[in-house]
Amino acid sequence: MAISNVLMFGMVDFSGLLDKFGIDWHLLLIQSLNFVLVAFLLYRFGFRSVARVMDERREKIELGLKYADDMKREKAAFESSRAQRAESARREAEGIVKSAKDGAKAILEQGKMELQQQSAGMILNAEKEIARRRKKILGDAKAEIGTLVVEVAKSVLASQMTDRDRNNYAAMAEKMLP
Amino acid sequence: MFARNNFARVALVVLAAVCIPCIAQCSEHGEGVSAAATVVFSIGQFPITDSVIMSWAISLLIILAVKFSLRGEAQIIPPRGQAMIESLVGGLRDIVEPVVGRKAFGIVFPCLLGYFFFILLQNLGGLLPGVGSIGIYSGGEFKPFFRPANADLNATLALAVVAFFAWAYYCLRCAGVRGMYFEIFGNKADKSEISSFVYGALFFVFLGVGLIECISILCRIISLSFRLFGNTFGGENLLHNMYGFSSLLKNIPVVNYLSYLIPLPFYFLEFLVAIIQSFVFTLLLSVYIGLVCNHGDHEKEILKKEEYGYNS
Structure with missing residues (x-):
């Protein structure tokens, strides 16, 4: 009994509440349909394309960032390899310069040595030539002096000297000559 | 400092002395917004109230505003209007996505x-x-043409009912x-941690909990609708009373020039x-959906990202 009274009281109050707030199923239906229609139209002609473009932009940004990261990495790698290449080229150039310097030095030394040898040979040859010519001149001078001596002695002694005496005199003259 | 505090106190007392009788007078005169919407005209059996007219007008404005803001199709470099809509959509997405879970987000977000x-x-x-404030006097009673849609329980109840079916x-x-x-009635106990008897007994406990949960789910229609209605209706009444209050102040010689400014703070x-x-309603609906659909996939993903240092 008590429960039914409470329920009835509740129902009466609930019904009064509905009247007080003007609850009407027609209005509920109108407002529901209105909202569903607006939500559908908003999404169909507005938010769908906005959401799609936002996703597309996000993908592009992500790709752009990824590309920028890749480029940064590639740049770092390129710079590192460039530095390595530059270092190796520098070392190679230094080697080339050093070897060129060494080669030039060696060529210079060799030239110097060859010149020294050539000059030494020339001096030797010149000395030899001088000695030969001196010897020849001396020989010629000796022969000429000997002949002169003989001729003088011949003219002095006339016909009294023998061939043996002549030869002895020539030998003596030869010894006396320096 | 002391003088300034005293001046503030005196000003407050004077303001209260002027305001309280005026507000009381407003209440005695029964001024305020009626709880039920006013029927302006009818189409067949369907009554068209001031809140329905307002709802249609605003709906039309929303659709036109969005359409004109986007200028046709959305563009990858957004114009000003699209940027504003995008900021709202993006902001809501960032809040709602972790709540409803990634699995349900795609289909739930439009709603x-x-x-x-x-x-x-x-x-x-x-x-x-x-x-x-725009309307006609009919039978000695003022009938406004427009009333905020959410200040009518029919509108908020309709929103809540649609939300329930959407959920x-x-x-x-x-x-x-x-x-x-399983979410409502299922036995969520861990079988490995308790005895079989207790586990079996818990089936009945969870069945009872599920029944209470069903009542709670049905009550969401009431809570969602009355929360929104109460706040909007209360706000509408507040603004209405403040206008009534300011009209009473017009008779006082010194403060009559300031009377128009009285409702201004309440507008803010x-x-x-x-x-x-609007945020509370949307967030609550997403929480209700997330309770069933979200099983921590977002958190798992965040943990995975943190673990592997991956950032998409």
């Missing part, structure tokens, strides 16, 4: 967007000049009948309430 924008703009529509649809689609049954308050209430 949540609809709720947020619809409620927000309907609430803000209540602050437009002419709402509640049921999305949950069934994401979790399935079995998943929903109602602006805030409009945003908060």
Whole structure:
């Protein structure tokens, strides 16, 4: 009994509440349909394309960032390899310069040595030539002096000297000559 | 400092002395917004109330505003209007996505967007000049042509009923009948940690809990609708009473010039309430959906990202 009274009281109050707030199923239906229609139209002609473009932009940004990261990495790698290449080229150039310097030095030394040898040979040859010519001149001078001596002695002694005496005199003259 | 405090106190007392009798006078005269919407005309058996007219007008405005803001199709480099819509959509997405879970987000988000924008703009529509003040006197009673849609329980109840069916649809689609049954009635105890007897007994406990949960789910219609209605209706009454109060102050010689400024702070308050209430409704609906559909996939993903240092 008590429960039914409470329920009835509740129902009466609930019904009064509905009247007080003007609850009407027609209005509920109108407002529901209105909202569903607006939500559908908003999404169909507005938010769908906005959401799609936002996703597309996000993908592009992500790709752009990824590309920028890749480029940064590639740049770092390129710079590192460039530095390595530059270092190796520098070392190679230094080697080339050093070897060129060494080669030039060696060529210079060799030239110097060859010149020294050539000059030494020339001096030797010149000395030899001088000695030969001196010897020849001396020989010629000796022969000429000997002949002169003989001729003088011949003219002095006339016909009294023998061939043996002549030869002895020539030998003596030869010894006396320096 | 002391003098300034005293001046503030005296000003407060004078203001209270002037305001309280005036507000009391307003109340005695029965001024205020009626709880039920006023029927302006009827189409067949369907009564068209001031809130329905307002709802249609704002709906049309929303659609036109969005359409004109986007200027046709959305563009990858957004114009100003599209940027504004995008900031709202993006902001809501960032908040709602972790709540409903990634699995349900794709299908749920359009509905949540609809709720947020619809409620927000309907609430803000209540602050437009002419709402509640343009109408006709019929039989000695003022009948306004426009009333904020959410200040009518029919509108908020309709929103809540649609939200309930939307919740049921999305949950069934994401979790399935079995998943929903398990969420409501299922035995969530860990079998390895308790004895078989206790585990078996817990079936009945969870069955009872499920029944209470069903009542709670049904009560969401009431809570969602009355929360929104109460806030909007209260705000509308507040603004109405403040206008009544300012009209009473017009008879006082010194303060009559300032009387027009009295409702102004309450407009800012109602602006805030409009945003908060639309957000609360949307967030609550997403929480209800997330309770069934979200099983921590977002958190798992975050943990995975943190673990592997991956950042998409």
